[in-house]
Amino acid sequence: MVISPASAPADTAGSFNPASCIAQRALEIDASGIRKVFDLAAKLKDPINLSIGQPDFDVPDPIKERAIEAIRAGKNRYTPTQGIAELIDPIRRDVCQSTDWRDPGVLVLSGTSAGIMLAMFATLNPGDEVIFLDPYFVMYKHLPRMVGAVPVPVNSYPDFRLHPERIEAAITPRTKMLILCSPNNPTGIALTPAELQAAADIAKKHHLLVLSDEIYDAFCYQKHHSIAPLLPEQCIMLKGYSKTYAMTGWRLGYAAGPKPIIEQMTKLQQYTFVCAPSPSQYAALELLHQGSVDMSAHIDHYRRKRDRIVAGLADRFVINHPDGAFYAFPKVPGNLTATEFVNRAVADNVLVIPGSVFSNYDTHFRLSYAASDQTIERGIAALNKLADKMTG
Numbered sequence: 248m249v250i251s252p253a254s255a256p257a258d259t260a261g262s263f264n265p266a267s268c269i270a271q272r273a274l275e276i277d278a279s280g281i282r283k284v285f286d287l288a289a290k291l292k293d294p295i296n297l298s299i300g301q302p303d304f305d306v307p308d309p310i311k312e313r314a315i316e317a318i319r320a321g322k323n324r325y326t327p328t329q330g331i332a333e334l335i336d337p338i339r340r341d342v343c344q345s346t347d348w349r350d351p352g353v354l355v356l357s358g359t360s361a362g363i364m365l366a367m368f369a370t371l372n373p374g375d376e377v378i379f380l381d382p383y384f385v386m387y388k389h390l391p392r393m394v395g396a397v398p399v400p401v402n403s404y405p406d407f408r409l410h411p412e413r414i415e416a417a418i419t420p421r422t423k424m425l426i427l428c429s430p431n432n433p434t435g436i437a438l439t440p441a442e443l444q445a446a447a448d449i450a451k452k453h454h455l456l457v458l459s460d461e462i463y464d465a466f467c468y469q470k471h472h473s474i475a476p477l478l479p480e481q482c483i484m485l486k487g488y489s490k491t492y493a494m495t496g497w498r499l500g501y502a503a504g505p506k507p508i509i510e511q512m513t514k515l516q517q518y519t520f521v522c523a524p525s526p527s528q529y530a531a532l533e534l535l536h537q538g539s540v541d542m543s544a545h546i547d548h549y550r551r552k553r554d555r556i557v558a559g560l561a562d563r564f565v566i567n568h569p570d571g572a573f574y575a576f577p578k579v580p581g582n583l584t585a586t587e588f589v590n591r592a593v594a595d596n597v598l599v600i601p602g603s604v605f606s607n608y609d610t611h612f613r614l615s616y617a618a619s620d621q622t623i624e625r626g627i628a629a630l631n632k633l634a635d636k637m638t639g
């Protein structure tokens with residue numbers, strides 16, 4: 248949606264009008280869909296909240312202890328832009344082992360979000376086109392525009408799988424980047440080795456840079472596969488700590504990829520984020536001690552939540568089987584748009600997010616099962632009741 252900038256730089260009395268300062272790139276981002284859900288959430292008493300994009304468990308104690316120790320020990324200053332060596336070196340070893348890459352660049356980030364932004368700022372010129380699957384994570388649509396690039400969502404309905412022929416059809420001489428997100432937000436789909444191979448073949452054929460957002464890799468209820476080993480020369484792999492360790496507020500992630508690109512991202516980090524938060528980096532060192540932090544019980548629990556959500560809604564909703572993350576993306580039953588459906592759900596005290604927030608289509612809704620088992624049971628009952636009202 249394009250919103251016109253405020254007309255007058257000053258009001259009639261000649262005083263300064265802050266609204267007139269807002270740049271077009273900010274005005275063009277329409278966050279009203281998701282904001283509306285959060286505004287409504289604030290008004291509801293004890294809502295059945297299935298809209299949250301972060302785990303419902305807390306940061307494991309050993310990580311917290313390590314952060315507290317670091318803060319007490321004075322690790323509160325800027326770190327090197329690229330991250331502390333104690334963290335970068337093991338990350339690099341890990342990346343080499345998992346990808347077979349020989350000598351990747353590594354940059355520690357203020358969250359995966361920073362990596363998406365820096366990768367785009369470092370590689371995209373105005374007019375360059377960026378392909379990703381629709382439905383998509385919201386940043387993929389808005390961040391390219393900030394550098395004058397063009398987001399090109401490729402329809403993945405109704406199965407949300409990667410259809411190579413649709414990607415091929417969207418490629419033009421201006422296509423520069425292909426973003427993959429596996430497991431996916433908002434659909435929960437994880438790409439198979441065959442899909443990744445098809446994407447890698449396309450990337451090689453058309454000389455595309457692949458941005459592989461793997462923030463949900465730990466929440467994969469089958470073996471997680473990455474495209475990175477297939478593309479040693481042309482992939483930026485993004486990993487995050489936010490979701491795996493429930494550290495969303497600690498702002499930590501990393502990028503690994505070809506050195507010339509990571510070097511440019513590092514330079515841009517120096518003049519934007521400066522560095523990732525120092526206590527978070529030191530706290531992450533705890534993860535290098537094998538066995539100190541084991542998330543497997545949480546992940547198993549989330550697998551059971553996924554199973555419960557799918558089984559609980561399958562009779563009344565068309566719902567894909569999510570392979571990972573903590574989202575499902577069911578179709579709205581009946582003839583309502585997702586926005587209309589979500590308004591009705593909110594009236595029944597259930598918070599979910601309309602598909603239009605993540606998509607050019609408004610036919611599905613995202614629900615997050617990063618919630619207590621009790622909330623999930625209440626949510627299933629309320630959504631089924633709503634579906635019955637709408638269809639019967």
Ligand SMILES: Cc1ncc(COP(=O)(O)O)c(C=O)c1O
Pocket residue numbers: 300357358359360361384428431432460462487488489495498499500
């Ligand atoms: C697909 C995806 N990528 C990246 C992020 C950003 O994560 P963070 O910046 O906390 O690492 C999110 C957060 O919701 C996400 O869903």
